[in-house]
Amino acid sequence: MPTPRRCLVTGANRGLGLAFVQHLLAGGDDVVATCRQPGRAAALNALVGEHPGHLHLLPLELREPRSIEALAHELPLVCDGLDLLVNNAGVLHSGERFGSVPAANLDDSFRSNASGPFLLTQALSKQLAAGARVANLSSSWGSITSLEAFRTPTYAISKAAQNMVTALLARALADRGIVVLALNPGWVRTEMGGAHAELSPDEAVAGLLEVIDGAGMADSGRFLDWRGEDVPW
Known part of the structure; x- marks a missing residue:
């Protein structure tokens, strides 16, 4: 039997994060799941x-940097290293309009x-095993090349910045054989993607x-999508 991977998934209480946890556990891996309030995460607790x-x-x-520091301190108590870090947690502020973006x-x-x-990966870098993978969940809305209209500005700006984070981390961790990817999951039926999106969380995560x-x-x-195809920067 293959050795189980040691994985950490952020934003794991719903949507893509929860689907990642479910798929990794089903594959026999060990998982540390993080979210803001674990005690209220019914699906994770089940x-x-x-x-x-x-x-x-x-x-x-x-x-909160202090929360990141606390996690880095506590992680060795439940896990002796990481083979996969999934930076999934994120936020989208809907309804933003030019002229009134707060x-x-x-x-x-x-x-x-x-x-x-970035700060989480930096804080956990010593716990990443040689040859580990870091998966940063990005978005096509963070692609400058693909920009068609003014929409979701704070989300788009921050995801474009996250793509630079991926490029920088790839170089910072290269000497340890750690692969860092920016991943576009596609349009997924989550709270963020809405009920009419093309993919289920299971389909997206299986591909990712x-x-x-x-x-x-x-x-x-x-910068790759859930099918492994390049996404323009």
């Missing part, structure tokens, strides 16, 4: 009962979608895990 010893829940408020939205989006994943598993060092720093 999974703990179904997978005793293989799933641990830890709190993380990605916008500064607070921009700050919140940047801290959740860009600086948070294939991309993650198939990536090598030559792919580190690339």
Whole structure:
């Protein structure tokens, strides 16, 4: 039997994050799932009962550096290293219009979608195993090349910044054989994507895990979709 991967998934209480946890557990991996309030994450707590010893829940408020530091300190108590880090947690402020975009939205989006994943990966870098994978969940709306209209500005700006985070982390971690990817999951039926989206979370995550598993060092720093196809920057 293959050795189980040691995985950490942020924003794991719903949507794509929860689907990642479910798929990884089904594949026999060990998972640390983080969210803001683990005690209120009913689906995750049910999974703990179904997978005793293989799933641990830890709190993380990605916008707060102290919370990131606390997680980095507590993680060794439940996990002796990481083979996969999935930076999934993020925020989208809907209904923004040019001329009335609040500064607070921009700050919140940047801290959740860009600086948070960077600081978390940096804080956990010593716990990443040689040859580990870091998957940053990005979006086509973070593609400058594909921009067609003014929409979701604070989300788009922060996801474009997150793509630079991926490129920088790929270079920072290259000497340890760690692959870092920016991944566009497609239009997914989540709270963020809406009920009319094209893909279910299961479909998106199954594709993303294939991309993650198939990536090598030559792919580190690339922006790929759930089918493994390049997304323009």
